[in-house]
Amino acid sequence: MLPMKNTPPSLLLDEQLCFALYAASRAMTSAYRPLLDALDLTYPQYLVMLVLWERDGLTVRELGQRLHLDSGTLTPLLKRLQLAGLIDRQRRSSDEREVEIRLHPNGRALREQATSIPACLASRLCLSLEDIQHLRDELNRLAAQLNHSPTKETES
Amino acid sequence: MLPMKNTPPSLLLDEQLCFALYAASRAMTSAYRPLLDALDLTYPQYLVMLVLWERDGLTVRELGQRLHLDSGTLTPLLKRLQLAGLIDRQRRSSDEREVEIRLHPNGRALREQATSIPACLASRLCLSLEDIQHLRDELNRLAAQLNHSPTKETES
DNA sequence: CAAAATTAAATTGCACACAATTTAATTTTG
DNA sequence: CAAAATTAAATTGTGTGCAATTTAATTTTG
Numbered sequence: 001m002l003p004m005k006n007t008p009p010s011l012l013l014d015e016q017l018c019f020a021l022y023a024a025s026r027a028m029t030s031a032y033r034p035l036l037d038a039l040d041l042t043y044p045q046y047l048v049m050l051v052l053w054e055r056d057g058l059t060v061r062e063l064g065q066r067l068h069l070d071s072g073t074l075t076p077l078l079k080r081l082q083l084a085g086l087i088d089r090q091r092r093s094s095d096e097r098e099v100e101i102r103l104h105p106n107g108r109a110l111r112e113q114a115t116s117i118p119a120c121l122a123s124r125l126c127l128s129l130e131d132i133q134h135l136r137d138e139l140n141r142l143a144a145q146l147n148h149s150p151t152k153e154t155e156s
Numbered sequence: 157m158l159p160m161k162n163t164p165p166s167l168l169l170d171e172q173l174c175f176a177l178y179a180a181s182r183a184m185t186s187a188y189r190p191l192l193d194a195l196d197l198t199y200p201q202y203l204v205m206l207v208l209w210e211r212d213g214l215t216v217r218e219l220g221q222r223l224h225l226d227s228g229t230l231t232p233l234l235k236r237l238q239l240a241g242l243i244d245r246q247r248r249s250s251d252e253r254e255v256e257i258r259l260h261p262n263g264r265a266l267r268e269q270a271t272s273i274p275a276c277l278a279s280r281l282c283l284s285l286e287d288i289q290h291l292r293d294e295l296n297r298l299a300a301q302l303n304h305s306p307t308k309e310t311e312s
Numbered sequence: 313c314a315a316a317a318t319t320a321a322a323t324t325g326c327a328c329a330c331a332a333t334t335t336a337a338t339t340t341t342g
Numbered sequence: 343c344a345a346a347a348t349t350a351a352a353t354t355g356t357g358t359g360c361a362a363t364t365t366a367a368t369t370t371t372g
Contacts, residue, residue, distance in 0.1 A: 007285075008275065009274035009275040009278050010274065011206055011209060011210075011267065011270060011271060011273075011274065012206075012210060013203065013206045013207055013210065013222065013223075015292075016206070016274065016292075017184075017278075017281075017288050017291060017292045017295075018184045018185075018188065018199075018277065019203060019206075020291075020292040020293075020295035020296050020299070021177070021180055021181045021184050021295060022181055022184070022185070022199075022203070023223075023224055023295075023296075023299045024177055024181075024295040024296070024298050024299040024302075025177045025178055025180075025181035026224065026329080027224075027298070027299040027302040027303050028173075028174045028177050028178070028298075028299075028302060029174075029178070029329095030302070030303075030330090031302045032174065033330095042356095042357065042358075043174075043178075043358095044357080044358060044359090045357095047169065047175060047178070050167055050168075050169045050172070050175075051169055053167060054167075054168060054169065059320080059321095060320075060321065060322095061319090061320060061321085066169065067169075067179075068179055068182065068183075069358095069359075069360090070321095070359080070360065070361090071320070071321050071322065071323095072321095072322080072323080072324090072359075072360060072361080072362090073358065073359050073360070074321090075321065075322055075323080076322095076323095076357080076358085077357080077358075080357080091321095095319095095320085095367075095368070096320095096366080096367055096368085097319065097320040097321070097366070097367045097368065098319095098320060098321085098367095099320080099321065099322095111167065114167060115167060117167075118165035118166065118167065118172065119164065119165040121174065122165050122173075124301060124302060124305050125173075125298060125301055125302070126301050127298075129163075132173050135173060135176075135294055135298070136171075136172075136173045136176040137176075138291055139173075139176035139177055139179075139180040140176050140179075140180070142180050142183070142184075142281060142283075142291070143176070143179045143180040143183040143184075145280060145281055145282050146180075146183040146184060146186070146187045146280060146281075147183050147186075149280055182359080185359095186360090189360095198327065198328075199328095200327080200328060200329090201327095215350080215351095216350075216351065216352095217349090217350060217351085225328095225329075225330090226329085226330065226331090226351095227350070227351050227352065227353095228329075228330060228331080228332090228351095228352080228353080228354090229327095229328065229329050229330070230351090231351065231352055231353085232327080232328085232352095232353095233327080233328075236327080247351095251337075251338070251349095251350085252336080252337055252338085252350095253336070253337045253338070253349065253350040253351070254337095254349095254350060254351085255350080255351065255352095
């Protein structure tokens with residue numbers, strides 16, 4: 001009775017969820033850029049600052065767990081934040097392998113200038129707060145699915 | 157009567173739509189990686205091939221419009237695809253400014269090996285096809301919103 | 313306790329993204 | 343038609359992402 005519409009997955013670009021994600025993510029980063037330029041931050045640097053404003057004194061490893069980034073990405077990024085005078089990096093005396101990241105006063109103060117950014121972006125989406133939250137939750141579920149079911153299970 | 161829940165946008169990482177997008181997009185790319193490794197393609201290279209499999213003989217500019225990428229990204233990527241023997245690049249005689257990208261037989265043949273990839277990925281999402289399509293459409297609307305309302309309008 | 317295994321950062325190398333500039337070809341305009 | 347403006351790629355430079363390796367510190371184990 002119902003229209004049998006079982007279209008198999010195609011190779012058409014515009015039908016790919018992956019491309020919609022890729023394009024939307026880059027569009028979002030581009031939308032942040034002019035706002036972050038005013039704070040002299042890149043988008044990934046902004047994410048690091050969000051984490052540190054929530055909880056200061058994390059290690060590189062803990063930052064990486066929060067953002068799903070490894071030391072190959074974080075180490076040079078954090079060096080740039082340090083050079084900009086926003087953070088401090090120092091080895092933990094309790095475990096010299098770990099590097100603790102702490103906010104400098106400048107970095108803590110920068111938070112004030114960032115408070116208006118989320119609302120500024122949200123206003124451009126033409127979506128209700130509920131829709132935004134729902135979309136965010138869907139994306140988080142999606143990422144969790146992808147991260148928790150790797151192609152090759154590491155057989156125990 | 158209804159619970160007044162008008163939470164203002166916060167700076168908490170886990171409440172940001174932008175981070176959900178950023179994380180989901182990278183998780184998606186990581187999920188493609190093992191499948192694309194078998195074809196010796198990176199994810200952006202795969203997107204270029206998707207476009208060319210749909211319509212051959214586009215210029216760098218047309219490819220860029222389709223993927224929202226500029227020549228700074230595409231030129232070296234296309235050189236690598238050419239080096240891999242998948243495409244051919246040559247100036248248009250009708251307009252020597254333009255470079256036309258054409259599939260090599262190898263590049264055309266690679267399509268067969270790619271046909272199973274979308275279904276393979278879709279199966280990992282634990283979402284119905286309808287849900288996937290709906291999410292894709294929402295993301296496309298979101299990207300369109302962000303791309304069509306730049307922060308600084310270029311005053312005509 | 314010393315050798316082996318593990319762990320955390322850093323480093324190296326490659327491939328994007330993207331702003332800004334350059335080069336070359338075409339189109340517009342005075 | 344020639345100079346000016348525009349356009350398309352390429353180039354240059356910076357900053358991610360991420361795999362793979364290296365270095366140094368800690369933990370585990372025989």
